[in-house]
Amino acid sequence: MIHAPALESILEGRRQRLRQIAAERGLEAVVMTSDASIAYLTGFSGLQFERLFAVVVMTVGSDVIIAPKLEEQAVSAAPTTIDRITYGPESNGLAELGATLGNARRLGVEEDHLNFSRANALSSAGFHLVGAGSLVMELRAQKDEHEVERIRQACYVVEQALERAFGELRIGDVEQDVNRRVEHWLRDQGATDVHALILFGPNSANPHGHVGAGSLAAGDVICADLSTCIEGYWGDLTRCGTAGPPSAWALETWGAVLKAQAAAIGATKVGVPANAIDAAQRQILETVPQLGRCLHGAGHAIGRDIHEPPYLVPRTETPVAAGMVFTIEPGLYQSGVGGIRLEDDVLVTEGGPVTLSTLPLGLRVVHS
Amino acid sequence: MIHAPALESILEGRRQRLRQIAAERGLEAVVMTSDASIAYLTGFSGLQFERLFAVVVMTVGSDVIIAPKLEEQAVSAAPTTIDRITYGPESNGLAELGATLGNARRLGVEEDHLNFSRANALSSAGFHLVGAGSLVMELRAQKDEHEVERIRQACYVVEQALERAFGELRIGDVEQDVNRRVEHWLRDQGATDVHALILFGPNSANPHGHVGAGSLAAGDVICADLSTCIEGYWGDLTRCGTAGPPSAWALETWGAVLKAQAAAIGATKVGVPANAIDAAQRQILETVPQLGRCLHGAGHAIGRDIHEPPYLVPRTETPVAAGMVFTIEPGLYQSGVGGIRLEDDVLVTEGGPVTLSTLPLGLRVVHS
Numbered sequence: 001m002i003h004a005p006a007l008e009s010i011l012e013g014r015r016q017r018l019r020q021i022a023a024e025r026g027l028e029a030v031v032m033t034s035d036a037s038i039a040y041l042t043g044f045s046g047l048q049f050e051r052l053f054a055v056v057v058m059t060v061g062s063d064v065i066i067a068p069k070l071e072e073q074a075v076s077a078a079p080t081t082i083d084r085i086t087y088g089p090e091s092n093g094l095a096e097l098g099a100t101l102g103n104a105r106r107l108g109v110e111e112d113h114l115n116f117s118r119a120n121a122l123s124s125a126g127f128h129l130v131g132a133g134s135l136v137m138e139l140r141a142q143k144d145e146h147e148v149e150r151i152r153q154a155c156y157v158v159e160q161a162l163e164r165a166f167g168e169l170r171i172g173d174v175e176q177d178v179n180r181r182v183e184h185w186l187r188d189q190g191a192t193d194v195h196a197l198i199l200f201g202p203n204s205a206n207p208h209g210h211v212g213a214g215s216l217a218a219g220d221v222i223c224a225d226l227s228t229c230i231e232g233y234w235g236d237l238t239r240c241g242t243a244g245p246p247s248a249w250a251l252e253t254w255g256a257v258l259k260a261q262a263a264a265i266g267a268t269k270v271g272v273p274a275n276a277i278d279a280a281q282r283q284i285l286e287t288v289p290q291l292g293r294c295l296h297g298a299g300h301a302i303g304r305d306i307h308e309p310p311y312l313v314p315r316t317e318t319p320v321a322a323g324m325v326f327t328i329e330p331g332l333y334q335s336g337v338g339g340i341r342l343e344d345d346v347l348v349t350e351g352g353p354v355t356l357s358t359l360p361l362g363l364r365v366v367h368s
Numbered sequence: 369m370i371h372a373p374a375l376e377s378i379l380e381g382r383r384q385r386l387r388q389i390a391a392e393r394g395l396e397a398v399v400m401t402s403d404a405s406i407a408y409l410t411g412f413s414g415l416q417f418e419r420l421f422a423v424v425v426m427t428v429g430s431d432v433i434i435a436p437k438l439e440e441q442a443v444s445a446a447p448t449t450i451d452r453i454t455y456g457p458e459s460n461g462l463a464e465l466g467a468t469l470g471n472a473r474r475l476g477v478e479e480d481h482l483n484f485s486r487a488n489a490l491s492s493a494g495f496h497l498v499g500a501g502s503l504v505m506e507l508r509a510q511k512d513e514h515e516v517e518r519i520r521q522a523c524y525v526v527e528q529a530l531e532r533a534f535g536e537l538r539i540g541d542v543e544q545d546v547n548r549r550v551e552h553w554l555r556d557q558g559a560t561d562v563h564a565l566i567l568f569g570p571n572s573a574n575p576h577g578h579v580g581a582g583s584l585a586a587g588d589v590i591c592a593d594l595s596t597c598i599e600g601y602w603g604d605l606t607r608c609g610t611a612g613p614p615s616a617w618a619l620e621t622w623g624a625v626l627k628a629q630a631a632a633i634g635a636t637k638v639g640v641p642a643n644a645i646d647a648a649q650r651q652i653l654e655t656v657p658q659l660g661r662c663l664h665g666a667g668h669a670i671g672r673d674i675h676e677p678p679y680l681v682p683r684t685e686t687p688v689a690a691g692m693v694f695t696i697e698p699g700l701y702q703s704g705v706g707g708i709r710l711e712d713d714v715l716v717t718e719g720g721p722v723t724l725s726t727l728p729l730g731l732r733v734v735h736s
Contacts, residue, residue, distance in 0.1 A: 047576045049675045050480065070664050073574035073703070089646075089665045089681040111485035112418065116477060117499060119484040131485060184552050206441035208415045278457075296438050297457045307417045313457040335441070 007043060007079050010146070014139060015041055015057050015082075021135050023059040028104035030057045030132055031097065034113040036304035037136045038065070039232055044078035046071050052093035052118065056100050064100050066093055094121050101127070108132025137309050141301055142323035147233060148347055148356070151303065151325055154235030155345050155357040157189045158226045162239050162359060165198060165224060171216050171243050171368035175200050179211045186228045193229040195236075195306070198222065200243075204339040207295055207331060218244045221338035222366065223331075227306055234306045236327050237357055238343035241364030253291045253332050253340045254363050260284040260330035261342045261361070264298045264312075268326060268346050268353040274316040281330040292332035292339070299327035302345055324348045325356070375411060375447050378514070382507060383409050383425050383450075389503050391427040396472035398425045398500055399465065402481040404672035405504045406433070407600055412446035414439050420461035420486065424468050432468050434461055462489050469495070476500025505677050509669055510691035515601060516715055516724070519671065519693055522603030523713050523725040525557045526594045530607050530727060533566060533592060539584050539611050539736035543568050547579045554596045561597040563604075563674070566590065568611075572707040575663055575699060586612045589706035590734065591699075595674055602674045604695050605725055606711035609732030621659045621700050621708045622731050628652040628698035629710045629729070632666045632680075636694060636714050636721040642684040649698040660700035660707070667695035670713055692716045693724070 018041070022030045032038060032055045039045045041055045042065055054066045062083060067075045069086040076084065087096045101107065104127075109119070111131035119129055143151065165182050179196040186194045199209045201220035216222065220243045227236035242250050260281040267280035278298040285294040297313035302325055310318040312326060326348070331341030342361050347354040386409065390398045400406060400423045407413045409423045410433055422434045430451060435443045437454040444452065455464045469475065472495075477487070479499035487497055511519070533550050547564040554562045567577045569588035584590065588611040595604035610618050628649040635648035646666040653662040665681035670693055678686040680694060694716070699709030710729050715722040 045578075050677075050679075070576050071574075072663075074576060074578060090683055092683075109484060111488070112483050114484045115480050116482045116484060116487040116497065117479035117501075119487065120479070120499070129484065131488070133485075180555055183555060187548055187551060206439075208438050208442060210413075210442060295440075309418075311418075315458055315460075 008081065011041060011043055011080050015063055017139055018057050018136060019059055022057065022108055022132065025108070025135070026106060027108040027130060027132060028059055028106045029101055030108040030135065032057070032136055033110050037110060037140070040140055040304055042078055042080045042082065044075055044080070045232065046074060052097070054097055056097070058104060061102070066097055066100060068093065094118065098125055106130065108135060110136065140303060140308065141310065142321055143303060143325055147303060148325065150231055150233035151235055151345060152356045154228055154230045154233050155237060157186065157191065157230060158228055158235045158237045159357055159359040161185050161226055162224055162237060166241055166364040166366065169216065169222070169366045171218055171366065174213060174215045175203065175211050176213055182226060186226070190230050191228040195227045197225040201338055202336050205333045205335050205337060207333060207339060207341065216243050216366070219247065221250050221340060223339045223341055225341065225343065232304055234302050235345060236302055236306060236343060237345065237359065238329055238341045239359065239361070239364065240340045240342065241366050243366050245365065246363055249291065249334065249337060250340065250363065256284060256288050256291055257330050257332055257340050257342050258361060261328055264328045264330055265346055265353050265355065268320060268328065268348055270320060270322050270348060270350055272320050274310040274312050274318045274320055275314050278312045278314055285330060285332055292334035295333050296331065299329045301325060302327050320348055322348055322350050376449065379409060379411055379448050383431055385507055386425050386504060387427055390425065390476055390500065393476070394474060395476040395498060395500065396427055396474045397469055398476040398503065400425070400504055401478050405478060405508070408508055408672055410446055410448045410450065412443055413600065414442060420465070422465055424465070426472060434465055434468060436461065462486065466493055474498065476503060478504065508671060508676065509678065510689055511671060511693055515671060516693065518599055518601035519603055519713060520724045522596055522598045522601050523605060525554065525559065525598060526596055526603045526605045527725055527727040529553050529594055530592055530605060534609055534732040534734065537584065537590070537734045539586055539734065542581060542583045543571065543579050544581055550594060554594070558598050559596040563595045565593040569706055570704050573701045573703050573705060575701060575707060575709065584611050584734070587615065589618050589708060591707045591709055593709065593711065600672055602670050603713060604670055604674060604711060605713065605727065606697060606709045607727065607729070607732065608708045608710065609734050611734050613733065614731055617659065617702065617705060618708065618731065624652060624656050624659055625698050625700055625708050625710050626729060629696055632696045632698055633714055633721050633723065636688060636696065636716055638688060638690050638716060638718055640688050642678040642680055642686045642688055643682050645696070646680045646682055653698060653700055660702035663701050664699065667697045669693060670695050688716055690716055690718050
């Protein structure tokens, strides 16, 4: 729990740094529209749907939150002293945004969030839009100690749920029921958002498989990926098991993935390009095509969003910096058989990578 | 349950109509990127996060789904025969989208979904983008009988949860616990997404208030708004109550909101502009400012998204058509006291409005 005055100064510090970088890039204002960036800069969490929410950070002038009138009370309660402007149902908020911007013309926007329609309306109104999502993401990427603590806390809750899930799992259990039960536990621990993806047997061969009505059969592999958002920050872990004694495939694949995870964590060092972490997993996984396919990057940054840049994929050359937190989650997937993935959330420090979770990586064996 | 061949022909019919409207507007292809539109046109439900998913409907040529390789298995299982193109982690999917489009240059896009970054990349690659979200939304707005049945089913599940919530609610119950419990019931009924917003006393004076740690006190008003997505379609209802006998304010406000809801439902007729429905609620609610403020429009269309256009707000002149389904949800909010809202989901038919739920609108009285 951070006390209000300290929080206000943290938020102000973030906006101040953003203002500074924006000015250096020749921007007159930055307009941030994603829920996560708004919360990061102001402490305010709204319910966006189709309505415009924005934080305007002026390089010269005062910062403002823009929100629908519907959110008046919620936005007043945000832990920041900056101005609020609300708009009623007769407006789409763009006129209010334009008025707030005054004579500023060169605007940084979150190009991965701002939609084409709003971008067009702003351009037509004479604003010059520049993609500036990377500016706020550079700040958001380097977590401070309070943020790391929250991610660690979310990981801890996920660990408890994984422990309990494997402890209670029995052959014959239905995938949908198991996932629902785990979601309930996580929400009972204060989770505001949850992804439960505990997949059985061949269904786990798809890293983004859909939870189904199938039940756990002897010989199935179990790939249990749980993520949860608590107090605004995510934790995301994966552990695997087998129903009955592991097959030779499961053991070998688990061994390869374990090695790949250790290599990728080992490569998570200040100054390396992010794709070097991905290369570290591939160097191991791609030598064992008989065990399965490497279908995704080594992971992604995590924080206020479950997936944040930098993404640990071949095309990302962003240098890794202290304070970044990544999921490191290599996996191998064999169609018709199953998937094995091991995932932890890892903090980058000057002294090397620090794993934020402590749950053992071993294959869990489940019985009837 | 719709059988696969029937579903395939429904999906094909939708794409065919979209193709036709697109051709009439001089478009060579339509690129739909939102989860809901993709599911509507192909039956495929993916897990999008930051990755590009798209359905390309060519005015001349074959339709294609574009998805990350990660979704290969899920996308193969989609109940449609159209082609799939998947891309690996080395790509952001735009090159594959460009190649699929071939010589088509004039593209309709979902302007409220496509982000500025992708729009810029496509424009730079020589495509001319035209906002065409309204084309698919015009189709999606007019629900067929299967879709109406699913919305009715979602409403039914919400009704049961509201009934149970009011039945079990006691003075002293904690807001967070009550909402969590209701979420669990809804998910146990197969909900894939849930918004539970049961607010007590002054907290209910904010239509988008945050569920908190407060407990239900004698004299509090209770505003219970539950929405849930089941098999791809949403139901969204609100009922109100009081802890102990209702105050004069609660009774009078409930009476005014009831009248406003009846008037708005009565105005939900084929051919009227959507803002006439909003005007019908305001005509009643704005004459009683002493009871509270009218903070939002009369409602919104509902279907695969919880909020869909047309929105029932002053600026919407879209004509109401048979097959549209709207939430009709007038409310009055008195700061420091509470809010009363009554919400039903209403189908527009040639014969007049049909309410898809049957739960009585009466104020529920809760005891200790």
